[in-house]
Amino acid sequence: MGVHSLRAVLDVGQSVAEHRPWSRAIVTPEIWHLLVEGLAGRTWTLLGLWGETGMVHLAVLEETTGSMGVASLPCPDGQFPSVGRLHPPAQRLERTIADLVGLQPVGNPDPRPWLDHGRWPISQPFGAAMPRTELPSPYSFLPAEGESLHQIPVGPVHAGIIEPGHFRFTANGEAVVRLEERLGYVHKGIESLLDGATLERAARLVGRVSGDSTVAYALAFARAVEAATETDVPARAHWLRALMAELERLANHCGDIGAICNDAAFALMHAHCAVLRERVLRASAACFGHRLLMDCVIPGGVVADLPADGINVLRALVAEFRRQLPPLVDLYDNTASLQDRTVGTGFVRPSLIRQFGCGGVIGRAGSRAFDARRQPGYPPYEQLEFATPVRTDSDVNGRVWLRITEVHQSLKLVEEILERLPPGPARGELRRSGQICEGMALVEGFRGDILVWLRLAADGTVARCHPRDPSWFQWPLLEAAIENNIVADFPLCNKSFNCSYSGHDL
Amino acid sequence: MALIADYLVQGCQMLLILLLAPLLTGWVRAVKARLLRRRGPSVLQPYRDLSKLLRKEVVLADSASWLFRVAPYLIFAALWVAAALVPTFASGLLFSWTADLIAIVALLGTARFFLALAGLDVGTSFGGIGSSREMMIASLAEPAMLMMVFTLSLLAGTTELSSVARFMLTAEVGLRVSLALALLALVMVAIAENARIPVDNPATHLELTMVHEAMVLEYSGRHLALIELSASLKLLLYLSLLGCIFAPWGMATAGAGPVAYLGGAAIYVAKLALGGLLLALFETSIAKMRVFRVDQFLGAALMLGLLGALLLFVSRSL
Numbered sequence: 023m024g025v026h027s028l029r030a031v032l033d034v035g036q037s038v039a040e041h042r043p044w045s046r047a048i049v050t051p052e053i054w055h056l057l058v059e060g061l062a063g064r065t066w067t068l069l070g071l072w073g074e075t076g077m078v079h080l081a082v083l084e085e086t087t088g089s090m091g092v093a094s095l096p097c098p099d100g101q102f103p104s105v106g107r108l109h110p111p112a113q114r115l116e117r118t119i120a121d122l123v124g125l126q127p128v129g130n131p132d133p134r135p136w137l138d139h140g141r142w143p144i145s146q147p148f149g150a151a152m153p154r155t156e157l158p159s160p161y162s163f164l165p166a167e168g169e170s171l172h173q174i175p176v177g178p179v180h181a182g183i184i185e186p187g188h189f190r191f192t193a194n195g196e197a198v199v200r201l202e203e204r205l206g207y208v209h210k211g212i213e214s215l216l217d218g219a220t221l222e223r224a225a226r227l228v229g230r231v232s233g234d235s236t237v238a239y240a241l242a243f244a245r246a247v248e249a250a251t252e253t254d255v256p257a258r259a260h261w262l263r264a265l266m267a268e269l270e271r272l273a274n275h276c277g278d279i280g281a282i283c284n285d286a287a288f289a290l291m292h293a294h295c296a297v298l299r300e301r302v303l304r305a306s307a308a309c310f311g312h313r314l315l316m317d318c319v320i321p322g323g324v325v326a327d328l329p330a331d332g333i334n335v336l337r338a339l340v341a342e343f344r345r346q347l348p349p350l351v352d353l354y355d356n357t358a359s360l361q362d363r364t365v366g367t368g369f370v371r372p373s374l375i376r377q378f379g380c381g382g383v384i385g386r387a388g389s390r391a392f393d394a395r396r397q398p399g400y401p402p403y404e405q406l407e408f409a410t411p412v413r414t415d416s417d418v419n420g421r422v423w424l425r426i427t428e429v430h431q432s433l434k435l436v437e438e439i440l441e442r443l444p445p446g447p448a449r450g451e452l453r454r455s456g457q458i459c460e461g462m463a464l465v466e467g468f469r470g471d472i473l474v475w476l477r478l479a480a481d482g483t484v485a486r487c488h489p490r491d492p493s494w495f496q497w498p499l500l501e502a503a504i505e506n507n508i509v510a511d512f513p514l515c516n517k518s519f520n521c522s523y524s525g526h527d528l
Numbered sequence: 529m530a531l532i533a534d535y536l537v538q539g540c541q542m543l544l545i546l547l548l549a550p551l552l553t554g555w556v557r558a559v560k561a562r563l564l565r566r567r568g569p570s571v572l573q574p575y576r577d578l579s580k581l582l583r584k585e586v587v588l589a590d591s592a593s594w595l596f597r598v599a600p601y602l603i604f605a606a607l608w609v610a611a612a613l614v615p616t617f618a619s620g621l622l623f624s625w626t627a628d629l630i631a632i633v634a635l636l637g638t639a640r641f642f643l644a645l646a647g648l649d650v651g652t653s654f655g656g657i658g659s660s661r662e663m664m665i666a667s668l669a670e671p672a673m674l675m676m677v678f679t680l681s682l683l684a685g686t687t688e689l690s691s692v693a694r695f696m697l698t699a700e701v702g703l704r705v706s707l708a709l710a711l712l713a714l715v716m717v718a719i720a721e722n723a724r725i726p727v728d729n730p731a732t733h734l735e736l737t738m739v740h741e742a743m744v745l746e747y748s749g750r751h752l753a754l755i756e757l758s759a760s761l762k763l764l765l766y767l768s769l770l771g772c773i774f775a776p777w778g779m780a781t782a783g784a785g786p787v788a789y790l791g792g793a794a795i796y797v798a799k800l801a802l803g804g805l806l807l808a809l810f811e812t813s814i815a816k817m818r819v820f821r822v823d824q825f826l827g828a829a830l831m832l833g834l835l836g837a838l839l840l841f842v843s844r845s846l
Contacts, residue, residue, distance in 0.1 A: 174653040174736075181745070182733030195660075196819055285737075287729040287816030293564035359726060360815040509657065510819045513734040 028066060028084040031056055032091045041460040042249045044398075046079075046092040051103060054095045057082060062108035067379035069464070070473045070490040071105060071115040073123035075149060078102045079488075081462070081473060083379070088397045092462065092475070097125055100149075104130040111378045111495055122213065124149030134162065137206035137527060147214050166192035166200040174509065178207045185523035189512070196508040201501045208527040216487040221247060221452070224484045225320050228474065231489050232525030233314065237263075237270040238467030239489060239525075240319035242474040245400065246487075247321040250461025250478050251453045257444045259323035260401040265336075265439045266306075266315050266324070267466075268432040272343075273302040274468040275383075275425040275432070278520050282422055283354065285513045286363040294350050298343065305339040308332070323449030333440050340433050351426055364419040368503040368515035372416060378495040382470025384519055387424045388416035394466035406438055418518040454482050469493060469522060491525030534782070537789065538622040542612045544793065545768070549611075549760035550574035552767070552800055559808035574760065578753050586749035589650045599646035600747065600754040603639045607758045610635035611765040615772045617792035619690040620782035628687040629677045632769075633670065636721070639758065640666055647743030654735050658742025661819060665727065665739065668826035669717045675833025676717070679710040680773065682840045689769075693776040705846045709836035711774050716829035718766035720822065722759070725811040727822050730759075737816070767803040768796075775799060 035047030049057070057080060060066045069081035069090060078097060083090045095102055104127035106113035116127040117136035124146035140158025144151050163173075171192050178186035186207040192200040212231055216224050228243040229236045241263055248255055280295025303313040309332040310318045310325075318325050354360060374380075375388040385392055393410045395403040411427040413420045460477045470492030479485040496519055503515050554571035561568020588597070610632045613623055640662065647659035681687045683706065684695040695701065720727040723740035732738060735745065744755050772779070778795030780788040817825065839846040 172653070172656075174657065176736060180733070181735045283815070285734060287725050287732065287737075288814070289560075289564055289731075290812055293566065297565065357813075357815060359817060362821070363815055363818060508819060510737045512736050 026056070026060075027087065028060075028082060028089050028091055031060070032093060035093065038094070038460065040250075040458060041092065041462070042252065044090050044092065044462060046094060046460065046462075049093045049095055051095065054080070054093065054103060057093055058103070058105050058108050061105065061112075064376065067376075068105070068109060068111050068495075069379070069471075070475065070488070070494075071112050071119070072475070072488040072490070073119040073125045073148070074486050075123065078119060078125055079475070080105065081475065081490075085392070085397070090398065090464070100124065101126040101128050103128055106130045106132070111498065114498065115494065122146065122148045137209050139206055142209075147211065161204060163190045163202050163204075164200065168194070168199070170194055171199055178204075187523050191509060191512070193509050196510065198504050198507055198509055198512070201504045201512070203497055203501060205497065205523060206527050208524050210524075210528065212528045213486075213488060216484050218479075219484050221321055221478075221482065221484070224476075224487060226317055228487065228489055229316055229319075231528065232469075232491060232522040233316075234274055234522070235270065235467035235469060235472065235525070236314055236316045237266045237319055238465050238472050239474070240317070241267060242463045242465035242467075242472045242489070243476070243487075244319050244321040245463035245465060246461040246474040246476050247452070247478070248461070249463060250459040250476065251455060252459075253322065253450065253453045255323055256447045256450050257402075258327070258446045258448050259450070261439055261443050262324045262328060262448055263319050264402050264406070265328075265436060265443075266310065266318055268435045268439070269302055269306050269336075270315060271468045272429060272432045272436070273299050273306070275429045276302065278517070279354075279422055279425050279429075281520075282364070282418065282514065282517045283360060285517045286360055288357065288360050291350065291354060291360075294346070294353075298346060298350075301339055301342055305335050308335050320449075322452045323447070325449070327448040328443070333443075336436060336440055340437055343429075343433055347429065354422065354426075361419065363511075363514060364422060364518075365417060367418045367507060367511050368518055369415075369417045369506075370499050370503045372414070374499060374502055375416070378499055380470070380492075380495045380499055381466075382468070382492050382496070383421050383424050383428070384496055384499065385470065386411060387413045387420040389414050392471070394464045394471040398464055400463075400465070402439070405442075406435060408435060418514055421518040456480055456482075458485070467492065469520070469525075470496065489525075489528070491522050491528075493521035493523075493526045496521045497526060530783075534622045537618065537782070538612075540789075541616055541618070541621055542608070545611050545616060545761065545764055546608065546757075548797070548800065549757065549764045550578060552764050552804055553760040555801060556763075556804045556808050559805055560812060563808060563812045574756070578757060581748075581753035581756065582750050584749045586751055589652075589746050591649075591651045592746070593649055595642075596646050596649045596746075597751070599642045599649075600751040600758075602642045603646075604754045604758045604761075606635045606639040606642075607761045607765065610639075611761045611768065613689065614765055614768045615690050615693055615776075615779060616768050617796045618780040618782055618784065618789055619693045619772075619776070621690075622782075624690040624782075625688065629680070629689055629692070630674075630687055632689075632765075633673055633677065636762075636765075637666070637670060639762075643743055643755075646747075650746045652746060654738070654742040654745050657736075658739055658745075661739045662743060665720050665822055665826065668823055668830055669720045672713050672826060672830040672833045673717045675830060675837055676710045676713045679706050679833060679836035679840065682837060683707070689772055693772050693779060696773060696776045706836040706839045707774070709832045709839070711770075713829045713833040713836065714766075714770060714773070716825065716832070718770065719810075720826055720829075722763045722766060724807065726814050726817040727825065729816050737819075764800070767800055767807075770803065771796065771799040 032047040035049035038046040067083045069083045078095050080093045106116045107129040113132050116130050121135050121138035145154050174191040176189040178188045188204040190202045229240040231239050276295050276299040280292040283291035306315050307313045372389040375390050381392050391410050391412045462475045465472050473490040476487040477485040500519050554574045558568050558571045613627050644659040647655035684692045728739040780792035
């Protein structure tokens with residue numbers, strides 16, 4: 023097998039003209055295999071894998087050239103050749119396809135259901151949609167055998183107020199031998215709800231996939247719609263969107279830094295970081311009318327322009343951060359007992375991070391310099407100056423420091439955006455072509471790259487929409503991060519990942 | 529008549545510690561909240577929590593045996609008696625002569641034994657984790673505590689606390705290396721025994737990192753109230769112990785009369801407040817250590833206690 027470029031491989035297939043901005047091709051099983059082998063051989067990175075009735079879609083990124091594309095394989099007989107057989111990151115996505123659409127991945131080494139716990143009123147909501155008759159069967163966890171091993175089931179209901187997820191530890195005393203996650207407890211059927219939704223309703227729904235990254239989700243959805251309809255958005259809207267996205271990053275990174283320290287029982291950092299996060303939320307409310315900036319980004323632009331005093335409010339916020347942050351960073355850096363917990367804990371091998379195409383803080387702390395703001399990039403970031411910070415330590419401490427670096431970076435970006443905010447309208451009209459069209463967007467949220475793919479029907483409603491959370495490629499790595507650690511360090515590893523349950527379970 | 533008065537004073541002391549224990553816990557929490565720039569609940573909150581828990585029904589796991597139901601009463605009884613044996617506002621009270629420091633250590637051990645058994649009894653994995661961690665901590669904390677006791681008894685010639693307190697007030701004690709080591713050892717043991725940061729976190733919601741909380745996760749209602757009260761009593765006991773041995777000033781002697789007793793009580797409350805303040809300060813400034821570092825921490829406490837005792841064999845003046 024020679025080395026092909028992604029473009030050349032997809033060009034062999036039957037190109038779908040209405041798919042924008044990257045190409046989508048309907049491919050044969052041979053090309054599908056070629057793509058799977060390329061994924062397994064690290065030529066390409068998996069961006070997403072989702073299904074609809076009679077077809078599976080595989081989104082692929084070529085990191086060397088920055089090109090990406092979607093390959094669609096028709097599966098008239100209800101099955102498709104498994105990607106996960108050669109490329110493990112796809113396994114949970116395939117199990118989800120089997121649960122939701124009913125398309126069976128042939129050769130997937132893991133045939134267990136994933137999101138469907140046997141408690142939905144119907145099975146395969148996107149496929150046969152049959153009412154469920156049989157009772158849920160117990161889930162078989164992967165075995166770990168050996169003398170003096172014992173299992174610790176944790177969750178889905180936890181002692182603290184967090185999202186539900188089940189973690190099955192097999193441990194030898196305190197040392198973790200194996201961790202297996204079971205997710206899907208917050209399945210809300212968002213993809214089904216999106217079917218046939220108007221754009222307004224769909225934007226609200228996608229903005230609620232994972233509430234903490236509502237700006238990034240709404241932005242990804244808006245960009246996908248705008249790509250599909252070939253709408254140009256006013257320049258000011260781009261800049262305001264970036265402003266909101268950076269505010270969201272600022273708030274969440276701040277919260278995460280404090281929460282990680284709190285899991286090492288260092289509540290002081292948590293308290294101070296919570297104050298800083300609150301300041302961002304209040305500034306957001308003052309500027310855009312919502313603390314979490316929900317429903318502020320819509321297809322076509324942003325809902326409201328920055329009010330007259332908004333620039334001053336945000337400049338004051340940045341100044342406040344610049345005053346308060348350095349002492350906090352010093353506190354983190356100089357507290358030996360805290361460093362003792364974070365340094366070396368929860369190490370993830372960079373090769374695994376590359377294999378899973380893991381983005382966000384986890385990826386960048388483990389040598390993978392991927393940032394959707396740079397590659398594929400979207401306005402206005404190409405006009406803004408910022409570097410992609412990368413670390414190689416890939417442990418809890420590395421992820422904390424990467425967040426600190428990104429907080430500084432976001433502060434600088436907010437300042438620069440305020441300085442250079444172009445005049446003009448903040449919202450434009452969507453072009454309605456009256457034809458079926460498809461769009462896709464990749465946006466950098468605070469967790470990593472969020473992918474939204476959608477098809478609009480001729481009447482302008484959503485025919486099919488698939489939002490893919492960055493956590494899909496981060497959750498599996500958490501299982502690897504806890505290896506060689508002790509049970510009591512799991513909360514620290516987990517918080518340093520801070521994966522989304524809601525975004526993953528959809 | 530004198531005997532009745534003695535009983536009365538001893539009864540007052542037992543009631544006092546029972547009433548003060550939740551206040552101490554509330555005080556430590558309030559100080560910690562203030563240090564974190566939070567307003568925090570009132571210092572009386574632990575009383576409200578206890579009365580709430582006492583009124584709530586008990587939910588028992590199906591797998592719980594009689595031991596699980598009995599354990600809270602045994603733990604509470606052992607800790608209350610142990611706390612009553614430590615001189616607080618007055619030394620030489622009636623019960624003081626019936627048991628010495630080693631008996632207190634034994635009572636604490638009994639309480640811990642039943643708590644660990646209760647943790648194992650329900651058969652949940654968290655109870656098991658908590659009990660095994662508690663036993664690991666105990667296996668090092670208890671010998672460290674005993675070494676500290678030996679150091680004291682070598683100096684004072686007795687393990688009876690009232691006499692130790694009286695001895696510590698005499699001029700011949702002075703500043704001693706062995707006492708400093710014993711103090712350090714006792715503080716470290718106290719932190720570990722009371723499940724405080726950096727050994728355990730009393731405020732955590734992370735079930736995987738818990739020690740004490742993991743053992744009592746299954747308790748509810750009046751059982752939980754007793755366990756909580758016992759934990760408060762234990763904290764009070766250790767602070768009283770530190771006060772009685774290393775800061776015995778202001779303590780009334782038995783039979784000194786109500787005025788002296790009141791003065792002693794005021795000074796005792798001040799000592800507790802100071803101890804709680806220092807504890808909150810310390811806890812705020814440090815992160816929790818990894819579970820496997822606890823043995824090094826308590827190993828150091830054991831070594832300090834041992835060193836203190838050994839120094840006294842080298843020279844009686846150390």
